Amino acid sequence: MVKKCELKTVLTIAGSDSSGGAGIQADLKTILASGVYGMSAITALTAQNTTGVTAVVRTAPEMLNAQLDSIFTDIFPDAVKTGMVFDSELIEVIAAKLKQYQAKNIVIDPVMVATSGARLLNEDAISALKEQLLPLATVITPNLMEAEVLTDMEIKSHEDMIQAAQKLYETYGCNVLCKGGHRHLDADDLLYTADGPLWLKGEHIANPNTHGTGCTLSSAIASNLAKGQDLTTAVKKAKAYITGALQAGLNLGHGAGPLHHGWAI
Numbered sequence: 001m002v003k004k005c006e007l008k009t010v011l012t013i014a015g016s017d018s019s020g021g022a023g024i025q026a027d028l029k030t031i032l033a034s035g036v037y038g039m040s041a042i043t044a045l046t047a048q049n050t051t052g053v054t055a056v057v058r059t060a061p062e063m064l065n066a067q068l069d070s071i072f073t074d075i076f077p078d079a080v081k082t083g084m085v086f087d088s089e090l091i092e093v094i095a096a097k098l099k100q101y102q103a104k105n106i107v108i109d110p111v112m113v114a115t116s117g118a119r120l121l122n123e124d125a126i127s128a129l130k131e132q133l134l135p136l137a138t139v140i141t142p143n144l145m146e147a148e149v150l151t152d153m154e155i156k157s158h159e160d161m162i163q164a165a166q167k168l169y170e171t172y173g174c175n176v177l178c179k180g181g182h183r184h185l186d187a188d189d190l191l192y193t194a195d196g197p198l199w200l201k202g203e204h205i206a207n208p209n210t211h212g213t214g215c216t217l218s219s220a221i222a223s224n225l226a227k228g229q230d231l232t233t234a235v236k237k238a239k240a241y242i243t244g245a246l247q248a249g250l251n252l253g254h255g256a257g258p259l260h261h262g263w264a265i
C-alpha cells in the first residue's frame with residue numbers, strides 16, 4: 001500500500017513553445033521545481049525556437065472551454081496563471097471559466113509580444129484583456145512595455161514605474177508587479193499593493209539568454225501562492241528563483257536561450 005502524498009496544484013493557461021523556453025513548458029518546469037503539481041490549458045501552439053516564432057495555431061474556443069472544464073471539475077487548482085491568451089474570444093472563455101469556478105490566486109501575465117518580436121496577443125484583444133481578465137487578478141505582472149500599453153504612459157524612471165503601477169492598481173483593483181527586466185542599469189521590480197509601493201531590488205545580470213523570464217516569474221509566484229505564502233513573500237521568493245535561473249548561465253540555441261530550471265537542486 002503506497003502512502004498518500006498531498007501536493008498543492010497550479011494551472012497554467014498559456015501557449016505552447018516548441019523550444020521549451022517559454023509558455024506552457026517554462027511554466028510546468030517552474031511549477032515542478034517549486035514542488036507543486038502542474039496542469040495546463042493550452043491556448044495556442046507556436047512553432048518557435050530561441051531565434052523566433054515561425055507559426056501560430058490558436059486553440060478553438062470550444063477546446064479551451066473543454067480543457068478548463070476537465071481541470072476545474074476534477075483537480076481544483078490552488079492557483080492559476082495566464083500567459084499568452086492570443087485573442088478576445090479566448091479571453092472571454094478564460095474569464096467566464098475563472099468566474100464560473102471561482103478560481104483563486106490568479107496571476108495574470110499580460111503577454112503581448114515575444115522577446116523575438118512576434119505578436120502573442122492580437123492588437124484588438126487588448127481591451128478584452130483589460131476589461132475582462134485584469135479585474136479578476138490577484139496580481140498582474142506587466143513588463144515595462146506592457147505597462148506602457150496598459151496605462152498609455154511612457155515609463156522611463158523609477159517614479160514612472162510607481163505612477164503606472166498605482167494607476168493599474170486603482171483602475172483594475174488588482175495588485176501589480178511591474179517588472180524591470182528590460183531596464184539596463186538594474187533589474188528592479190516594483191510591487192504595488194494596498195500597502196503602496198515596494199521595491200524588489202535586482203542587479204542586471206549580463207546574460208543574453210532571457211527567453212521565458214516573464215513566464216517563469218509568474219509561474220513561480222502562482223506556485224508560491226498555491227503553497228499558502230502571502231503575496232509579498234511569494235513575489236520575493238519568485239524573484240530569487242528567476243535570479244538564480246539567470247545566474248546559472250545555461251547556454252542553448254542560436255538566439256536568446258532558455259533559463260536553467262531546477263538550478264538549486
Ligand SMILES: Nc1ncnc2c1ncn2[C@@H]1O[C@H](COP(=O)(O)OP(=O)(O)OP(=O)(O)O)[C@@H](O)[C@H]1O
Nearest residue numbers: 143179180181182187203204205212213214215217
Ligand atoms: N538581465 C536580467 N538581470 C536580472 N534580472 C532580470 C534580467 N532580465 C529579466 N530579469 C528579471 O526577470 C523577471 C522578468 O522580467 P522581464 O522584464 O524580463 O519580463 P518579461 O519581459 O515579461 O519577460 P519575457 O522575456 O519572458 O517576455 C523580472 O523579475 C526581472 O527583473
Ligand SMILES: Cc1ncc(COP(=O)(O)O)c(N)n1
Nearest residue numbers: 015016022023114115211212
Ligand atoms: C508561447 C509563448 N508564451 C510566452 C512567450 C513570451 O516569452 P518571451 O518574451 O521570453 O519570448 C513566448 N515567447 N511564447
